[in-house]
Amino acid sequence: MIQNPIRRFTLSATVLAGVFMTSLGTKQARAQTASENPAAIEKARQERIQWWRDCRFGLFIHWGLYSIPAGTWKDKVYKTGYSEWIMFEEKIPVKEYSALAQKFNPTSFNADAWVAVAKAAGMKYIVLTAKHHDGFSLFDSKLTDYDTVEATPFKRDVVGELAAACRKAGIRFGCYYSVDRDWYRQTGPGNRLKQTNTWDYPQSSKEDYDRYFKEFAKLQVEELLTRYQPDLLWFDDIDMKTHEQAESLYQSIRKLRPSCIINSRIRTFTMPKKFPPPQCDYLSSGDNQIFKKAPDFEWENPGSMNTSFGYNEHDKNWVEPGQIIRRLVDTASMNGNYLLNVGPTADGVIPAPCVERLAEVGKWMDTNGEAIQGTMPMNVPGLNLTNDARVLRKGKSVYVICLKRPTQEWEVGKFSGIDIQSVRLTGSDTAVTWSMKDDVLRLAAPPEKTGAHAWVYRIDLR
Numbered sequence: 001m002i003q004n005p006i007r008r009f010t011l012s013a014t015v016l017a018g019v020f021m022t023s024l025g026t027k028q029a030r031a032q033t034a035s036e037n038p039a040a041i042e043k044a045r046q047e048r049i050q051w052w053r054d055c056r057f058g059l060f061i062h063w064g065l066y067s068i069p070a071g072t073w074k075d076k077v078y079k080t081g082y083s084e085w086i087m088f089e090e091k092i093p094v095k096e097y098s099a100l101a102q103k104f105n106p107t108s109f110n111a112d113a114w115v116a117v118a119k120a121a122g123m124k125y126i127v128l129t130a131k132h133h134d135g136f137s138l139f140d141s142k143l144t145d146y147d148t149v150e151a152t153p154f155k156r157d158v159v160g161e162l163a164a165a166c167r168k169a170g171i172r173f174g175c176y177y178s179v180d181r182d183w184y185r186q187t188g189p190g191n192r193l194k195q196t197n198t199w200d201y202p203q204s205s206k207e208d209y210d211r212y213f214k215e216f217a218k219l220q221v222e223e224l225l226t227r228y229q230p231d232l233l234w235f236d237d238i239d240m241k242t243h244e245q246a247e248s249l250y251q252s253i254r255k256l257r258p259s260c261i262i263n264s265r266i267r268t269f270t271m272p273k274k275f276p277p278p279q280c281d282y283l284s285s286g287d288n289q290i291f292k293k294a295p296d297f298e299w300e301n302p303g304s305m306n307t308s309f310g311y312n313e314h315d316k317n318w319v320e321p322g323q324i325i326r327r328l329v330d331t332a333s334m335n336g337n338y339l340l341n342v343g344p345t346a347d348g349v350i351p352a353p354c355v356e357r358l359a360e361v362g363k364w365m366d367t368n369g370e371a372i373q374g375t376m377p378m379n380v381p382g383l384n385l386t387n388d389a390r391v392l393r394k395g396k397s398v399y400v401i402c403l404k405r406p407t408q409e410w411e412v413g414k415f416s417g418i419d420i421q422s423v424r425l426t427g428s429d430t431a432v433t434w435s436m437k438d439d440v441l442r443l444a445a446p447p448e449k450t451g452a453h454a455w456v457y458r459i460d461l462r
Helices: 013-034 038-055 083-089 094-103 111-120 158-169 206-228 243-256 321-332 352-371
Strands: 057-061 125-131 172-177 232-235 299-303 336-342 389-394 397-402 410-414 420-425 434-437 440-443 455-461
Touching: 038 172, 038 336, 057 111, 057 172, 111 125, 111 158, 111 352, 125 158, 125 232, 158 172, 158 206, 172 206, 206 232, 206 243, 299 321, 321 336, 321 352, 321 389, 336 352, 352 397, 352 455, 389 410, 420 434
Parallel strands: 057 125, 057 336, 125 172, 172 232, 299 336
Antiparallel strands: 389 397, 397 455, 410 440, 420 455, 434 440
16 A cells, blocks of 8 residues: 555356457447547446446455564564555565565465455455565466465465455455555666665666566556456556556556456556546545545545554554444445455454454445445535434435434435435334425434444435
8 A cells, every 4th residue: 555654554168258259349349439539438437437336345455475574573563554564664675575475375365255254244346465565476477486376385376266256256356456666676766755675776777667567567467457357456556657658557458358447546646636537447545535525536445444454463453343334434425435454364364353343344234235335425405414414325215324323303404306205214114204394304313222333214215
């Protein structure tokens, strides 16, 4: 993730191939047509992104060699902060850090178990760090031996196994890939952020970055696209690519997998200067950032469950289930997605505090997920915020989500031009008393001891 300098925290293969190539050709033609005018470009983007927008809730997974030190290097202990940055923070030489690969043998890793945790939480897509800033690949790359198959006693393709497990479970699959930062390789002196490996490569030049991009990073992205067919590519870049390099990468993705969606960090982590931003399908906010005002573009909040994304054995600052639900509701109510991270241990196990909290969130989603997934924000003039209400709509249903439980009949806001048929709480068939005067809707309070964390009224329209 972006470092914060202030606070870091059963068809035959032949048939399948034929179907894929036919689909690919059709989509390539559509993409080529879309390039002719802005309206067509936007239409193609809307088609690509529809599944993602409907999901609203996804699982981010940061896993790699940094899970072994888990926040400790020699006598230095990081009680908080981004443990996946330990190579950079401690300026660990490549030879020393890469030796961790010989210790990477997570025999408890089970891709199906990881997917089951996401499904139980009500999450609809998973994004895995195929290569983070340390340069180590979690897949069987033909471009390097520095990966889980060639460099470790584990000798398994993590990306391949997780991609297969996701598809078996009906979960969309995405790959995180760090282009601009790779501390294993020579990538030049860096830009204003100075986040390249200059302790091993003090003489490395901009030409090294250009060579790395052309001969390695871009080709690895193409490997991911052709071998694993990800539904999403999640970049984490910091303005080191030229416009031409970014465009080259974008066009390669569009050619190889036209349906793949791309986040805004393909180029930079800062807010785009123009909307819609080029070369991406949606906007990534800062880590754990929920906008105060919804941007006029689809967006995603990448969040952590403590102050680190990679596993840090010392960090016990866990986000509680109620906070997760609040962040999910806040994000969805501003037309955003919540991509919530877990950092598995070196053994390949998602930490128990994460599993427990996600299970609690899942109980809430079992009852109330219909108010989150597949919905769009609804503007309600004069919305009463006494109960921290948020309003979303799907088809002929309007959902009023209260982050504080109403204790008495309350005035919601102005609902002009709607014809209400019935009101009830999600998960209940019991009607809720309501009234409308001058287009202002009033609702009865939920019964005591009903629900937890957030209370959802479902208003069905005629």
